[in-house]
Amino acid sequence: MSPSTTNVGALALAAVAQAVAFLLLAPVLRGLVRKAKAAFQIREGPRLLQPFFDLVKLLGKERMRSTTASWVFAAGPRVYFASMVAATALVPAAVAFAPLEAAGGVLLLVALLALGRFALATAALDTGSPFGGMGASREMTVGALAEPALMLALFTAGLSAGSLNLGELVRRSAERGVSIHPSAVLAAAALFIVLLAEGGRVPVDNPATHLELTMIHEAMVLEYSGADLALVEWGSAVKELLFLTLLAGLFLPIGVATSLAPTALAVGLAAFAAKVLALAFLVVLVESTNAKLRFFRVPELMAVALGLGFLALAMRFF
Protein backbone atom coordinates (compact mmCIF):
# COMPACT_ATOMS: atom_id res chain seq x y z
CA MET A 1 0.00 0.00 0.00
CA SER A 2 2.02 2.86 -1.33
CA PRO A 3 0.63 6.40 -1.52
CA SER A 4 0.38 6.23 -5.30
CA THR A 5 -2.08 3.34 -5.33
CA THR A 6 -4.46 4.75 -2.74
CA ASN A 7 -6.50 7.79 -3.60
CA VAL A 8 -6.34 11.17 -1.95
CA GLY A 9 -9.71 10.89 -0.23
CA ALA A 10 -8.76 7.71 1.59
CA LEU A 11 -5.49 9.30 2.68
CA ALA A 12 -7.28 12.35 4.03
CA LEU A 13 -9.69 10.09 5.87
CA ALA A 14 -6.80 8.12 7.35
CA ALA A 15 -5.09 11.36 8.43
CA VAL A 16 -8.25 12.59 10.17
CA ALA A 17 -8.81 9.21 11.81
CA GLN A 18 -5.24 9.10 13.11
CA ALA A 19 -5.42 12.69 14.38
CA VAL A 20 -8.71 11.99 16.19
CA ALA A 21 -7.28 8.80 17.69
CA PHE A 22 -4.24 10.73 18.95
CA LEU A 23 -6.42 13.51 20.35
CA LEU A 24 -8.56 11.01 22.25
CA LEU A 25 -5.74 8.76 23.43
CA ALA A 26 -3.29 11.45 24.54
CA PRO A 27 -5.29 12.60 27.62
CA VAL A 28 -5.90 8.95 28.57
CA LEU A 29 -2.16 8.29 28.43
CA ARG A 30 -1.57 11.36 30.57
CA GLY A 31 -4.10 10.02 33.08
CA LEU A 32 -2.34 6.65 33.09
CA VAL A 33 1.05 8.28 33.67
CA ARG A 34 -0.38 10.28 36.59
CA LYS A 35 -1.97 7.14 38.03
CA ALA A 36 1.33 5.25 37.79
CA LYS A 37 3.23 8.14 39.34
CA ALA A 38 0.74 8.29 42.18
CA ALA A 39 1.14 4.54 42.69
CA PHE A 40 4.90 5.06 43.05
CA GLN A 41 4.21 7.61 45.77
CA ILE A 42 1.67 5.24 47.41
CA ARG A 43 -1.19 7.59 46.63
CA GLU A 44 -4.45 6.79 44.93
CA GLY A 45 -4.10 9.52 42.32
CA PRO A 46 -6.79 11.19 40.20
CA ARG A 47 -9.22 9.25 38.04
CA LEU A 48 -7.94 7.82 34.78
CA LEU A 49 -10.05 10.18 32.70
CA GLN A 50 -9.40 13.25 34.85
CA PRO A 51 -7.30 14.97 32.12
CA PHE A 52 -10.37 14.68 29.88
CA PHE A 53 -12.66 16.23 32.46
CA ASP A 54 -10.11 19.00 32.97
CA LEU A 55 -10.09 19.71 29.25
CA VAL A 56 -13.90 19.77 29.08
CA LYS A 57 -14.03 22.06 32.10
CA LEU A 58 -11.44 24.44 30.63
CA LEU A 59 -13.19 24.53 27.26
CA GLY A 60 -16.38 25.68 28.96
CA LYS A 61 -14.74 28.43 30.98
CA GLU A 62 -14.42 32.09 30.17
CA ARG A 63 -11.10 33.08 28.68
CA MET A 64 -9.32 36.05 30.16
CA ARG A 65 -6.83 38.01 28.13
CA SER A 66 -4.57 40.80 29.22
CA THR A 67 -5.43 44.22 27.81
CA THR A 68 -1.89 44.52 26.47
CA ALA A 69 -2.16 41.26 24.51
CA SER A 70 -2.21 41.40 20.71
CA TRP A 71 -3.28 38.81 18.14
CA VAL A 72 0.02 36.99 18.70
CA PHE A 73 -1.19 36.01 22.15
CA ALA A 74 -4.43 34.64 20.74
CA ALA A 75 -2.69 32.83 17.88
CA GLY A 76 -0.12 31.05 20.09
CA PRO A 77 -2.23 28.17 21.43
CA ARG A 78 -4.03 27.70 18.13
CA VAL A 79 -0.83 27.39 16.10
CA TYR A 80 0.69 25.11 18.75
CA PHE A 81 -2.35 22.84 18.79
CA ALA A 82 -2.64 22.81 15.00
CA SER A 83 1.03 21.97 14.44
CA MET A 84 0.89 19.10 16.95
CA VAL A 85 -2.25 17.69 15.32
CA ALA A 86 -0.67 18.05 11.88
CA ALA A 87 2.45 16.23 13.13
CA THR A 88 0.36 13.20 14.14
CA ALA A 89 -0.42 12.53 10.48
CA LEU A 90 3.31 12.21 9.70
CA VAL A 91 4.09 9.47 12.20
CA PRO A 92 3.24 5.82 11.62
CA ALA A 93 1.56 4.33 14.68
CA ALA A 94 0.04 0.84 14.55
CA VAL A 95 0.38 0.47 10.76
CA ALA A 96 3.72 0.89 8.99
CA PHE A 97 2.28 3.77 7.05
CA ALA A 98 1.70 7.44 7.87
CA PRO A 99 -1.36 9.10 6.28
CA LEU A 100 0.46 12.21 5.09
CA GLU A 101 3.90 10.70 4.53
CA ALA A 102 3.90 12.00 0.96
CA ALA A 103 4.00 15.53 2.41
CA GLY A 104 7.38 15.12 4.04
CA GLY A 105 9.49 13.13 6.44
CA VAL A 106 11.75 13.69 9.38
CA LEU A 107 12.55 17.32 8.60
CA LEU A 108 8.91 18.34 8.27
CA LEU A 109 8.16 16.70 11.61
CA VAL A 110 11.00 18.60 13.32
CA ALA A 111 9.83 21.82 11.63
CA LEU A 112 6.25 21.35 12.87
CA LEU A 113 7.46 20.76 16.42
CA ALA A 114 9.65 23.87 16.17
CA LEU A 115 6.74 25.90 14.78
CA GLY A 116 4.57 24.97 17.75
CA ARG A 117 7.31 25.90 20.20
CA PHE A 118 7.97 29.19 18.41
CA ALA A 119 4.27 30.13 18.45
CA LEU A 120 3.95 29.51 22.19
CA ALA A 121 7.19 31.30 23.05
CA THR A 122 6.34 34.43 21.05
CA ALA A 123 2.83 34.42 22.54
CA ALA A 124 4.35 34.25 26.02
CA LEU A 125 6.53 37.26 25.25
CA ASP A 126 3.58 39.18 23.85
CA THR A 127 1.91 40.28 27.09
CA GLY A 128 5.18 41.58 28.48
CA SER A 129 4.79 39.85 31.83
CA PRO A 130 8.06 38.75 33.43
CA PHE A 131 6.96 35.14 33.91
CA GLY A 132 6.02 34.67 30.29
CA GLY A 133 9.37 36.01 29.15
CA MET A 134 11.28 33.86 31.64
CA GLY A 135 9.35 30.74 30.66
CA ALA A 136 9.78 31.44 26.96
CA SER A 137 13.50 31.98 27.36
CA ARG A 138 13.89 28.72 29.29
CA GLU A 139 11.72 26.75 26.90
CA MET A 140 13.74 27.98 23.93
CA THR A 141 17.02 27.16 25.70
CA VAL A 142 15.91 23.59 26.31
CA GLY A 143 14.41 23.38 22.84
CA ALA A 144 17.56 24.62 21.13
CA LEU A 145 19.52 21.86 22.87
CA ALA A 146 16.94 19.13 22.36
CA GLU A 147 16.31 19.75 18.68
CA PRO A 148 19.77 18.78 17.34
CA ALA A 149 19.73 15.66 19.50
CA LEU A 150 16.30 14.79 18.11
CA MET A 151 17.50 15.31 14.56
CA LEU A 152 20.64 13.21 15.06
CA ALA A 153 18.59 10.35 16.52
CA LEU A 154 16.11 10.53 13.65
CA PHE A 155 18.91 10.72 11.07
CA THR A 156 20.55 7.63 12.59
CA ALA A 157 17.31 5.71 12.16
CA GLY A 158 17.00 7.12 8.66
CA LEU A 159 20.55 6.13 7.77
CA SER A 160 20.06 2.53 8.84
CA ALA A 161 16.80 2.20 6.91
CA GLY A 162 17.94 4.25 3.92
CA SER A 163 15.08 6.72 3.95
CA LEU A 164 14.19 9.93 5.76
CA ASN A 165 10.48 9.40 5.21
CA LEU A 166 8.98 8.13 8.45
CA GLY A 167 6.53 5.72 6.82
CA GLU A 168 9.16 4.31 4.47
CA LEU A 169 11.59 4.10 7.37
CA VAL A 170 9.25 2.03 9.55
CA ARG A 171 8.28 -0.19 6.59
CA ARG A 172 11.90 -1.01 5.78
CA SER A 173 12.87 -1.75 9.37
CA ALA A 174 9.74 -3.92 9.75
CA GLU A 175 10.70 -5.81 6.58
CA ARG A 176 14.23 -6.35 7.79
CA GLY A 177 12.96 -7.74 11.08
CA VAL A 178 14.69 -7.39 14.41
CA SER A 179 18.38 -6.83 13.93
CA ILE A 180 19.95 -4.64 16.53
CA HIS A 181 22.93 -2.43 15.90
CA PRO A 182 24.57 -0.55 18.79
CA SER A 183 23.88 2.75 17.04
CA ALA A 184 20.13 2.10 17.26
CA VAL A 185 20.41 1.64 21.03
CA LEU A 186 22.38 4.87 21.42
CA ALA A 187 19.97 6.79 19.18
CA ALA A 188 17.00 5.43 21.12
CA ALA A 189 18.62 6.56 24.38
CA ALA A 190 19.19 10.03 22.90
CA LEU A 191 15.57 10.21 21.73
CA PHE A 192 14.39 9.14 25.16
CA ILE A 193 16.26 12.01 26.81
CA VAL A 194 14.77 14.38 24.23
CA LEU A 195 11.35 12.94 25.06
CA LEU A 196 11.87 13.79 28.73
CA ALA A 197 12.91 17.33 27.84
CA GLU A 198 10.17 17.97 25.28
CA GLY A 199 7.47 16.43 27.43
CA GLY A 200 8.56 18.59 30.37
CA ARG A 201 9.30 15.52 32.47
CA VAL A 202 11.18 15.46 35.75
CA PRO A 203 14.92 15.66 35.25
CA VAL A 204 14.28 18.72 33.06
CA ASP A 205 10.95 20.19 34.16
CA ASN A 206 8.25 19.24 36.62
CA PRO A 207 4.77 18.94 35.08
CA ALA A 208 3.10 18.98 38.50
CA THR A 209 4.69 22.10 39.92
CA HIS A 210 3.46 25.65 40.07
CA LEU A 211 6.47 26.91 41.95
CA GLU A 212 7.50 30.00 40.04
CA LEU A 213 11.25 29.61 40.09
CA THR A 214 11.44 26.04 38.83
CA MET A 215 8.83 25.80 36.12
CA ILE A 216 9.64 26.02 32.44
CA HIS A 217 6.65 25.07 30.32
CA GLU A 218 4.13 26.09 32.99
CA ALA A 219 5.69 29.54 33.32
CA MET A 220 5.35 30.08 29.61
CA VAL A 221 1.62 29.32 29.54
CA LEU A 222 0.85 30.92 32.90
CA GLU A 223 -1.32 33.66 31.44
CA TYR A 224 -3.65 31.43 29.48
CA SER A 225 -7.07 30.49 30.76
CA GLY A 226 -10.22 28.82 29.53
CA ALA A 227 -10.23 27.38 26.02
CA ASP A 228 -6.75 28.78 25.27
CA LEU A 229 -5.29 26.80 28.17
CA ALA A 230 -7.23 23.72 27.09
CA LEU A 231 -5.64 23.91 23.64
CA VAL A 232 -2.16 24.21 25.14
CA GLU A 233 -2.70 21.30 27.53
CA TRP A 234 -4.22 19.13 24.85
CA GLY A 235 -1.43 19.98 22.41
CA SER A 236 1.19 19.08 25.01
CA ALA A 237 -0.49 15.74 25.69
CA VAL A 238 -0.55 14.98 21.96
CA LYS A 239 3.11 15.97 21.68
CA GLU A 240 4.05 13.53 24.40
CA LEU A 241 2.17 10.68 22.75
CA LEU A 242 3.78 11.70 19.46
CA PHE A 243 7.27 11.28 20.90
CA LEU A 244 6.41 7.92 22.46
CA THR A 245 5.00 6.78 19.11
CA LEU A 246 8.12 7.96 17.34
CA LEU A 247 10.40 6.09 19.75
CA ALA A 248 8.29 2.93 19.52
CA GLY A 249 7.96 3.09 15.74
CA LEU A 250 11.57 3.81 14.86
CA PHE A 251 13.47 1.69 17.34
CA LEU A 252 11.08 -1.11 18.26
CA PRO A 253 9.66 -2.22 14.90
CA ILE A 254 8.05 -5.32 16.38
CA GLY A 255 4.53 -6.33 15.41
CA VAL A 256 3.88 -3.31 13.18
CA ALA A 257 1.10 -4.08 10.72
CA THR A 258 2.41 -4.00 7.14
CA SER A 259 -0.99 -4.68 5.56
CA LEU A 260 -4.57 -3.78 6.34
CA ALA A 261 -5.66 -7.39 6.92
CA PRO A 262 -7.75 -7.59 10.13
CA THR A 263 -5.38 -9.91 11.99
CA ALA A 264 -2.30 -7.85 11.09
CA LEU A 265 -4.16 -4.72 12.15
CA ALA A 266 -5.18 -6.24 15.48
CA VAL A 267 -1.63 -7.40 16.17
CA GLY A 268 -0.34 -3.96 15.13
CA LEU A 269 -2.72 -2.15 17.47
CA ALA A 270 -1.93 -4.45 20.39
CA ALA A 271 1.83 -4.15 19.81
CA PHE A 272 1.53 -0.38 19.52
CA ALA A 273 -0.40 -0.12 22.79
CA ALA A 274 2.06 -2.41 24.56
CA LYS A 275 5.11 -0.48 23.32
CA VAL A 276 3.70 2.94 24.19
CA LEU A 277 2.62 1.75 27.63
CA ALA A 278 6.03 0.18 28.29
CA LEU A 279 7.81 3.39 27.27
CA ALA A 280 5.40 5.51 29.33
CA PHE A 281 6.15 3.27 32.32
CA LEU A 282 9.86 3.87 31.73
CA VAL A 283 9.18 7.62 31.79
CA VAL A 284 7.30 7.23 35.08
CA LEU A 285 10.17 5.18 36.48
CA VAL A 286 12.72 7.85 35.57
CA GLU A 287 10.46 10.56 36.88
CA SER A 288 9.82 8.85 40.18
CA THR A 289 13.42 7.93 40.96
CA ASN A 290 15.19 11.13 39.94
CA ALA A 291 15.23 14.64 41.30
CA LYS A 292 14.66 17.60 39.02
CA LEU A 293 17.93 19.02 37.74
CA ARG A 294 18.86 22.59 38.43
CA PHE A 295 18.17 24.57 35.28
CA PHE A 296 21.85 25.19 34.59
CA ARG A 297 22.50 21.44 34.79
CA VAL A 298 19.95 20.73 32.06
CA PRO A 299 22.42 21.58 29.27
CA GLU A 300 24.69 18.82 30.61
CA LEU A 301 21.90 16.27 30.27
CA MET A 302 21.10 17.54 26.80
CA ALA A 303 24.81 17.36 25.95
CA VAL A 304 24.65 13.66 26.80
CA ALA A 305 21.70 13.26 24.42
CA LEU A 306 23.55 15.16 21.73
CA GLY A 307 26.70 13.09 22.31
CA LEU A 308 24.74 9.85 22.12
CA GLY A 309 23.19 11.05 18.87
CA PHE A 310 26.57 11.93 17.37
CA LEU A 311 28.05 8.63 18.44
CA ALA A 312 25.09 6.70 17.04
CA LEU A 313 25.56 8.39 13.69
CA ALA A 314 29.35 7.83 13.76
CA MET A 315 28.97 4.13 14.59
CA ARG A 316 26.98 3.58 11.42
CA PHE A 317 30.21 4.09 9.48
CA PHE A 318 32.26 1.36 11.15
Added chain:
Amino acid sequence: MVQDFVILCAAGMLVSVLLMVGQKALVVAIRLYGVQSLLLGVLAGALGLAGHRSHLLVTAVLTLVLKAALIPWFLLRVIDRVGIRREIQPYLNVPASLILCLGLTVVGYRLSVGMAAARQGVPHQVVGVALSMVLVGLFLMATRRKAITQILALLTLENAVFLAAVGATVGMPLVVELGISFDVILAVLVLGTLVNRIVDRFESMDTSRLSSLRG
Protein backbone atom coordinates in the same frame (compact mmCIF):
# COMPACT_ATOMS: atom_id res chain seq x y z
CA MET B 1 18.10 -13.63 18.22
CA VAL B 2 20.59 -14.18 21.03
CA GLN B 3 23.13 -12.16 19.09
CA ASP B 4 20.70 -9.24 18.88
CA PHE B 5 20.08 -9.50 22.58
CA VAL B 6 23.83 -9.54 23.29
CA ILE B 7 24.34 -6.41 21.19
CA LEU B 8 21.38 -4.75 22.91
CA CYS B 9 22.87 -5.39 26.35
CA ALA B 10 26.38 -4.35 25.29
CA ALA B 11 25.13 -1.10 23.76
CA GLY B 12 23.07 -0.50 26.90
CA MET B 13 26.27 -0.79 28.93
CA LEU B 14 27.91 1.80 26.69
CA VAL B 15 24.94 4.16 27.20
CA SER B 16 25.21 3.72 30.98
CA VAL B 17 28.93 4.61 30.90
CA LEU B 18 28.27 7.76 28.86
CA LEU B 19 25.46 8.75 31.23
CA MET B 20 27.92 8.25 34.09
CA VAL B 21 30.29 10.71 32.41
CA GLY B 22 27.43 13.16 31.88
CA GLN B 23 26.36 13.77 35.45
CA LYS B 24 27.77 14.46 38.87
CA ALA B 25 25.39 13.00 41.46
CA LEU B 26 27.15 10.06 43.12
CA VAL B 27 23.90 8.19 43.85
CA VAL B 28 22.95 8.22 40.16
CA ALA B 29 26.47 7.09 39.19
CA ILE B 30 26.23 4.14 41.56
CA ARG B 31 22.78 3.23 40.23
CA LEU B 32 24.10 3.43 36.68
CA TYR B 33 26.88 1.05 37.64
CA GLY B 34 24.23 -1.30 39.03
CA VAL B 35 22.28 -1.16 35.77
CA GLN B 36 25.47 -1.75 33.81
CA SER B 37 26.30 -4.84 35.88
CA LEU B 38 22.72 -6.04 35.55
CA LEU B 39 23.04 -5.84 31.76
CA LEU B 40 26.36 -7.70 31.90
CA GLY B 41 24.84 -10.43 34.04
CA VAL B 42 21.81 -10.80 31.77
CA LEU B 43 24.12 -10.90 28.74
CA ALA B 44 26.25 -13.64 30.27
CA GLY B 45 23.13 -15.56 31.24
CA ALA B 46 21.69 -15.33 27.72
CA LEU B 47 24.96 -16.53 26.19
CA GLY B 48 25.15 -19.36 28.71
CA LEU B 49 21.61 -20.52 27.99
CA ALA B 50 21.98 -20.25 24.23
CA GLY B 51 25.37 -21.92 23.94
CA HIS B 52 24.85 -24.46 26.73
CA ARG B 53 27.91 -23.12 28.50
CA SER B 54 26.88 -23.83 32.03
CA HIS B 55 29.84 -22.07 33.64
CA LEU B 56 28.59 -18.80 32.11
CA LEU B 57 25.39 -19.22 34.11
CA VAL B 58 27.47 -19.29 37.28
CA THR B 59 29.20 -16.13 36.07
CA ALA B 60 25.83 -14.53 35.38
CA VAL B 61 24.52 -15.30 38.85
CA LEU B 62 27.75 -14.09 40.46
CA THR B 63 27.61 -10.85 38.45
CA LEU B 64 23.97 -10.24 39.29
CA VAL B 65 24.38 -10.90 43.00
CA LEU B 66 27.76 -9.25 43.56
CA LYS B 67 28.02 -6.42 41.06
CA ALA B 68 24.39 -5.55 40.40
CA ALA B 69 23.18 -5.78 43.99
CA LEU B 70 25.83 -6.10 46.69
CA ILE B 71 28.45 -3.61 45.50
CA PRO B 72 25.96 -0.79 44.67
CA TRP B 73 24.28 -1.36 48.04
CA PHE B 74 27.63 -1.19 49.83
CA LEU B 75 28.72 1.96 47.97
CA LEU B 76 25.37 3.65 48.65
CA ARG B 77 25.90 2.89 52.33
CA VAL B 78 29.40 4.39 52.18
CA ILE B 79 28.19 7.68 50.70
CA ASP B 80 25.29 7.72 53.13
CA ARG B 81 27.74 7.47 55.99
CA VAL B 82 30.20 10.09 54.76
CA GLY B 83 27.36 12.37 53.61
CA ILE B 84 28.99 13.48 50.37
CA ARG B 85 26.53 13.39 47.47
CA ARG B 86 28.08 15.14 44.50
CA GLU B 87 31.19 15.35 42.41
CA ILE B 88 31.65 19.10 42.87
CA GLN B 89 34.63 19.97 40.75
CA PRO B 90 36.02 17.38 38.38
CA TYR B 91 39.31 18.26 36.70
CA LEU B 92 37.39 18.62 33.44
CA ASN B 93 33.85 19.97 33.22
CA VAL B 94 31.04 17.78 31.92
CA PRO B 95 30.72 19.03 28.32
CA ALA B 96 34.49 18.78 27.76
CA SER B 97 34.60 15.27 29.27
CA LEU B 98 31.70 14.24 27.08
CA ILE B 99 33.38 15.42 23.91
CA LEU B 100 36.59 13.61 24.86
CA CYS B 101 34.65 10.46 25.72
CA LEU B 102 32.90 10.57 22.36
CA GLY B 103 36.33 10.66 20.76
CA LEU B 104 37.53 7.80 22.94
CA THR B 105 34.49 5.72 22.02
CA VAL B 106 35.10 6.28 18.34
CA VAL B 107 38.75 5.29 18.85
CA GLY B 108 37.76 2.15 20.75
CA TYR B 109 35.28 1.23 18.09
CA ARG B 110 37.75 1.88 15.32
CA LEU B 111 40.38 -0.28 17.04
CA SER B 112 38.01 -3.22 17.23
CA VAL B 113 37.71 -3.16 13.43
CA GLY B 114 41.46 -3.78 13.26
CA MET B 115 41.23 -7.12 15.02
CA ALA B 116 41.30 -9.77 12.30
CA ALA B 117 39.12 -12.28 14.10
CA ALA B 118 36.56 -9.68 15.13
CA ARG B 119 36.11 -7.99 11.78
CA GLN B 120 32.33 -8.27 11.81
CA GLY B 121 29.26 -9.62 13.51
CA VAL B 122 28.68 -9.84 17.22
CA PRO B 123 32.32 -10.05 18.38
CA HIS B 124 33.10 -6.83 16.51
CA GLN B 125 30.30 -4.91 18.21
CA VAL B 126 30.98 -6.38 21.64
CA VAL B 127 34.74 -5.85 21.46
CA GLY B 128 34.12 -2.32 20.18
CA VAL B 129 31.88 -1.53 23.11
CA ALA B 130 34.30 -3.17 25.56
CA LEU B 131 37.33 -1.25 24.26
CA SER B 132 35.39 2.01 24.37
CA MET B 133 34.34 1.28 27.94
CA VAL B 134 37.94 0.57 28.94
CA LEU B 135 39.06 3.91 27.51
CA VAL B 136 36.19 5.88 29.05
CA GLY B 137 36.73 4.12 32.39
CA LEU B 138 40.41 5.09 32.38
CA PHE B 139 39.42 8.64 31.45
CA LEU B 140 36.95 8.83 34.34
CA MET B 141 39.56 7.57 36.79
CA ALA B 142 41.99 10.24 35.66
CA THR B 143 39.64 13.23 35.62
CA ARG B 144 37.42 12.80 38.66
CA ARG B 145 38.47 13.81 42.15
CA LYS B 146 36.05 11.89 44.33
CA ALA B 147 37.24 8.53 45.56
CA ILE B 148 33.82 6.94 44.96
CA THR B 149 33.77 7.97 41.30
CA GLN B 150 37.26 6.58 40.89
CA ILE B 151 36.15 3.28 42.39
CA LEU B 152 33.17 3.24 40.03
CA ALA B 153 35.48 3.93 37.09
CA LEU B 154 37.71 1.02 38.13
CA LEU B 155 34.68 -1.24 38.40
CA THR B 156 33.47 -0.08 34.98
CA LEU B 157 36.86 -0.99 33.58
CA GLU B 158 36.54 -4.42 35.13
CA ASN B 159 33.05 -4.83 33.66
CA ALA B 160 34.43 -3.89 30.24
CA VAL B 161 37.18 -6.53 30.39
CA PHE B 162 34.60 -9.04 31.53
CA LEU B 163 32.33 -8.09 28.63
CA ALA B 164 35.12 -8.69 26.14
CA ALA B 165 35.96 -12.04 27.73
CA VAL B 166 32.34 -13.22 27.78
CA GLY B 167 31.20 -11.82 24.45
CA ALA B 168 34.16 -12.40 22.18
CA THR B 169 35.73 -15.62 23.50
CA VAL B 170 34.32 -18.86 24.85
CA GLY B 171 34.73 -17.43 28.32
CA MET B 172 37.26 -17.87 31.07
CA PRO B 173 37.60 -21.00 33.23
CA LEU B 174 35.28 -20.96 36.20
CA VAL B 175 38.15 -20.86 38.69
CA VAL B 176 39.49 -17.66 37.14
CA GLU B 177 36.04 -16.06 37.17
CA LEU B 178 35.49 -16.98 40.80
CA GLY B 179 38.89 -15.54 41.63
CA ILE B 180 38.15 -12.27 39.83
CA SER B 181 34.76 -11.90 41.49
CA PHE B 182 36.33 -12.45 44.88
CA ASP B 183 39.07 -9.93 44.06
CA VAL B 184 36.51 -7.33 43.01
CA ILE B 185 34.45 -7.67 46.15
CA LEU B 186 37.59 -7.46 48.31
CA ALA B 187 38.83 -4.44 46.37
CA VAL B 188 35.50 -2.66 46.86
CA LEU B 189 35.46 -3.45 50.57
CA VAL B 190 39.01 -2.19 51.02
CA LEU B 191 38.38 0.91 48.91
CA GLY B 192 35.15 1.60 50.79
CA THR B 193 37.03 1.52 54.05
CA LEU B 194 39.72 3.71 52.50
CA VAL B 195 37.08 6.26 51.50
CA ASN B 196 35.86 6.36 55.08
CA ARG B 197 39.41 6.89 56.27
CA ILE B 198 40.09 9.64 53.72
CA VAL B 199 36.89 11.42 54.73
CA ASP B 200 37.76 11.07 58.42
CA ARG B 201 41.18 12.54 57.83
CA PHE B 202 40.37 15.36 55.38
CA GLU B 203 36.59 15.78 55.73
CA SER B 204 36.47 15.38 51.96
CA MET B 205 36.61 12.58 49.40
CA ASP B 206 38.94 14.56 47.19
CA THR B 207 41.85 12.25 46.41
CA SER B 208 44.05 15.14 45.26
CA ARG B 209 44.35 16.16 48.91
CA LEU B 210 46.28 12.96 49.53
CA SER B 211 49.30 14.59 47.90
CA SER B 212 49.58 16.90 50.91
CA LEU B 213 50.69 13.82 52.87
CA ARG B 214 54.03 13.80 51.02
CA GLY B 215 56.93 14.47 53.35
